[in-house]
Amino acid sequence: MSLLKLTGSALAKKTVAPLVIATRASSHFVYTPDAKAPIEGPTKKMNMFQAINNAMDIAMERDNSALVFGEDVAFGGVFRCSMGLQQKYGKERVFNTPLCEQGIAGFAIGVANTGATAIAEMQFADYIFPAFDQIVNEAAKYRYRSGNLFDCGSLTFRAPSGAVGHGACYHSQSPEAYFAHTPGLKVVVPRGPNKAKGLLLACIKEKDPCIVFEPKTLYRAAVEEVPEAPFESPLGKADVLRVGNDMTLIGWGTQIHVLKEVADMAKKEYGVNCEVIDLVSILPWDKETVCNSAKKTGRVLIAHEAPLTCGFGAELAATIQEECFLHLEAPIARVTGWDTPFPHVFEPFYIPDKFRCLAGIKKLIDY
């Protein structure tokens, strides 16, 4: 694994933005910045890795117990998220660990048991599985099984996830649904720099163990004005990014940008007004916002990169069906990755791109 991983990291580090464009005719999404900054005050143009770096800088500045660690974080991280932090805060607070995900997770839990803040990086979400036992059996259950005597609430895992154009089986996965099945965890996915900064700061402060899946294709591609001051994006809260009456489109991460474009296309081609919801939080998720929208529009399309079967879309669809049965005008549609491993050269045929989403919308209209 390590060799492959290094290859992957190097690739990703050097090529995320330029090579994706060079090797593929076009990226499968167009990044559109948030319309409004989350708070007032001076802003700075940042891409997503810079916003994440900024959030960790703030967290370390104000909390001397905060540690940043993982594989290759000391020199700045293979995606540059921890650039400059070791120089600023020292080797004791920003450091490399041996190459062992279960160790990173177990170590992070121990740090958090003492009340110190642990910000641990899994180099790719694809490699979080060796730590699955520590995360699912230990981190998630610590508070519960000890009767609240002990907890590891001050830990946050960050993991680059999602499609990147050429990541194939082990640099593309979106494993959020595995963790959504685990009571005790909080799981979030940002759609851009502002959200990444706000969510990361919220997760670090949160008294429960959190996982932030960061869509790696956005690290450089997503650029927007980000407030320089600290701010937090609420966990468990979805964002309605576009208001519409005819149909609800739900996604998270990179897929949000696909859906925003699809909403434009649907308006232009079919005259349909789509409401676009960024779920943001996978666990716990914002049932109220989702169901209010579904009741209003009567038609719902859910899109995610992860495979269909038992993907988080299934949970959303089942709940919407239960809560909004009398309002639904058509079956809930899911446009997702196929039930296959994530392939290399076939990526354009695998991802739920704008044309598959548009086709899904057409079906819902015609139902």
Place this chain on the structure above:
Amino acid sequence: MSLMTTARQLARFTGRTQMLTKCLATKMVHTETQNSATSGGERARFPGAQAAFVDKPLMSLPENSEPIPIYRAMNADGVFEDPAQDPNLSRETVQKMFRDMVLLNTMDKILYESQRQGRISFYMTNFGEEASHIGSAAALSPDDWVYGQYREAGVLVWRGFTISDFINQCYGNREDEGKGRQMPVHYGSKKLNFVTISSPLGTQIPQAVGAAYAFKRQPNNDRCVITYFGEGAASEGDAHAAFNFAATLDCPVILFCRNNGFAISTPSKEQYRGDGIAGRAAGYGIAALRFDGTDIFAVYNATKQAREYVLKHNKPIVLEAMQYRISHHSTSDDSSAYRPAEELEIWNTVEHPISKLKNYMKQRDWFNEEEEEKYVKAIRKQVLAQINQSEKIPKPDWREVFQDVYHEMPTHLKEQMKQMEEHVEKYKEHYPLNDFKN
């Protein structure tokens, strides 16, 4: 061709650099005197290991290395072979050690029986391993954090966990601080710095390392972490992770292995082929100390020395207590299915940790047969009374199912709790509501 030339040039360059570099040159001398098999004294420059070249393919054979010896302070008669090894603990301390072992042993016998009678759902005894618990606990500071596996109840006894604390946990009643959520023997105590036990094996070991790292960073730290695990758990990937992280991140942690010869039915010869667990330490660059886990003073001395070492150097140490699991693995196991009864005999008599300490005390006239019998009787009585009492104490409010999943209960859990409340209200005759506090 050009590659070969480059290699030769590089080799020549390497040689020159060595002559010029003081530290490397020192190492070269060391190599030449220590190892006659080097090729012309040339020192390797690979970043991954500090070693000399040899000109023959010499295999490092495991059978060529001596096993790490087992430190023993006193023999089975309670006599110190080297009197200097006597830690000269006070009579009160030794008596507390003895009585705590007896308490654990007595409580174990009764709780084991109570499980057989169906009064509690599960139990695991500590027979034969009492000295490794009490001896190590006595050598630690009460502020040191403990991460255990599940067969370390003696550490809690030493620190002041009471008979009622133990039994209430086994019953999961409302006096259990763990709120009845885990199986019996999954103890934990915030005030005694004993981190709550969980069933997945080995998971606590890297956690202990992380906690030790966090403590190390606190100003004037005088607190280390000890983590206990069996030799079976040491086969888990988490043990590897922990050893390696502890070494590379310089953590003041004591990695305490109870090597009792069995992991359920699996004998240690099917668990590993190396020199036990202590034999692995060097491979991680960690200090190691192996000792007789049935000799409470060997355990005490070793742990005390280990504690001083880890705190002085901010480094880990592997301790390996050699002992024998006299217990069945658990109440769900009958060990006669995989080992002969005769084998147990020796460990139950001359090699038993309690009898060894008894012999030591007898020599000092610190042991009074009559008093001890009285003590055992009193403990028996207390345990039986506590069982009767714990059985009658209601279990926590059943709504505790939903608490502590998160720091604050999220909306979806509130909804699920409400659903269950309505359901229980309607179908109450089908649920054991009388056993639960309302």
